[in-house]
Amino acid sequence: MFLRRSTPLYTELVPTEAANQHIIASNCNNITSLMEFTKKLPPLTSLIVHLEIDSDDIMVLDGLRTDERFQVITHKPQCGITHAMLDTLNKSSMGTVVYFSGDEIFIWSMVKLAKKVGITDGNIILNKCGSKRNVYCAHCSTINIADNSSIIQCNRCGTSLFVRNHFSRRMGAYLGVRVDD
Numbered sequence: 247m248f249l250r251r252s253t254p255l256y257t258e259l260v261p262t263e264a265a266n267q268h269i270i271a272s273n274c275n276n277i278t279s280l281m282e283f284t285k286k287l288p289p290l291t292s293l294i295v296h297l298e299i300d301s302d303d304i305m306v307l308d309g310l311r312t313d314e315r316f317q318v319i320t321h322k323p324q325c326g327i328t329h330a331m332l333d334t335l336n337k338s339s340m341g342t343v344v345y346f347s348g349d350e351i352f353i354w355s356m357v358k359l360a361k362k363v364g365i366t367d368g369n370i371i372l373n374k375c376g377s378k379r380n381v382y383c384a385h386c387s388t389i390n391i392a393d394n395s396s397i398i399q400c401n402r403c404g405t406s407l408f409v410r411n412h413f414s415r416r417m418g419a420y421l422g423v424r425v426d427d
């Protein structure tokens with residue numbers, strides 16, 4: 247489960263030139279970096295953006311909405327974007343590149359969807375934004391929502407957990423072991 251000892255690799259949002267369709271899912275508040283990304287896209291490519299944000303009055307989004315190549319869909323965090331995103335992924339063409347930008351809980355829930363529809367690792371770009379992450383308790387198997395602290399307390403069993411750099415892609419979680427272990 248935690249065989250891979252490396253932490254995930256995150257990068258900047260940089261367009262993959264060869265793709266003819268790009269799909270972004272983001273819960274990152276830094277819309278500016280998203281706008282910068284869209285400016286770098288080759289002409290004639292299409293972009294579908296799913297944004298999980300609290301308000302949709304962000305003026306900067308208007309620039310995307312008026313470009314007919316792009317489709318911008320906003321979601322309130324409490325509603326989640328999972329269903330709509332899966333629908334988009336299901337309709338995507340061969341060679342589509344997906345970009346997931348946000349905290350690690352968000353990113354890895356999106357990766358799970360992409361894998362479900364058969365998108366390969368090479369076509370999935372991950373951009374980390376925010377510090378929320380999942381920590382798996384090695385003692386009671388609970389997945390805790392945590393920040394990037396190196397020591398947290400398990401919500402279920404109360405154990406003080408040291409968060410190791412072991413990351414399970416399947417669970418989208420870091421491994422937390424008892425501090426003294």
Ligand SMILES: [Zn+2]
Pocket residue numbers: 383384385386387388400401402403404405
């Ligand atoms: Zn626990």
